[in-house]
Amino acid sequence: MLKPALIRSTLLLGLLLPALAPATELYRYVDDQGVTVLSRQGVPPELIGKGYEVLNEQGRVIQVVPPAPSAEEMQRLLMEKARAGSDKQLLRLYSSPADVDRARERKLVELDGLIGVAQGNLQSARTQQANLQSQAADYERAGRAVPQQLLSQIDSQKDEQRRLQKEIDRYKELREQAEVSFAADRARLGELLDRQR
Template identity: 75%
Template sequence: MHKTALTRCSLLLGLLLPVVAGATELYRYVDDRGTTVLSRQGVPPEHIGKGYEVLNDQGRVIKVIPPAPTAEEMKHILAEKARASSDAQLLRFYSTPEDVERARQRKLAELDGLIGVARGNLQSVRTQQANLQSQAANHERAGRAVPAHILAQIDNQKIEQERLKSDILRYQAVRKAADSSFNADRDRLKVLLGRN
């Protein structure tokens, strides 16, 4: 009889000890079978991502930990953060849509200048190549072999022409992208400033 009373006291003490020790929080979560579980030990790691609730000793919810976002939701959250950061940067750089337009015009003028220089250089290289080919033709008409240095210069001029053509195409692509980007920035700034 004495042993039974001691066992009951131990059991009661075991139930009351967490309350006395201050461990009064309960964790409520749903396990893999869809069963709602109450636990004083916390939420197992595999269930944390599904969200859970923390309850006080009266069973009232004191904190709700929402489920972790899905991959699609996370993608949306990150896109929103990127948009907010981009908007903040846009507002730091420009005060008005007219500021964006001025910056656009400066950038396009700069790129037009680079394209113009590259086209001028291309024309110059073509002229040099034509002169070298004329010299080579004169040698051939006179029955002489074309000197190796002239042939090498002709090849170099051809390579230089290809490089300049490539530069022109690259500058044109950059110009098109810059124009599009500045237009998008101007339109977004109008929205942010309420100037639709």
């Protein structure tokens, strides 16, 4: 015969076991054929992106996992995030449109200085080439062959002029890009400051 304490312990354990057991969850999702499925096993990996619901043992929805965004939505979200980061950076750099104007002027003066230096170097290279060609002409007028070293120096000056012209063109392009970029920054900053008012 069982002792009363053992009977009470057995009854208590019988009552507590269901409460201690983990709650059973059901997963509701739509399969590839468009059929709604209830499963205790979970959602197949290839269907997780479509979204699903988690239900408790009474059939109540306790969690909704939305579908993954489409490629277009993902692109839009990434663009919005990038725009927000850009706006934050813009507000950190400039407190007013006048700040943008001052930064623009500094950048344009810097680029104009670089263009001026490169143009001066180009003019110097052209002058050196003209002097070297004059020397070569003196050799030819005297009926002598132009030394190879002199011809190499002329070619070197021509190469230097091409390099300098590319550099000038690049600086001018950077200047144009800076004009456009600062104009866009000024306009966007104006919009952001208007929203804050």
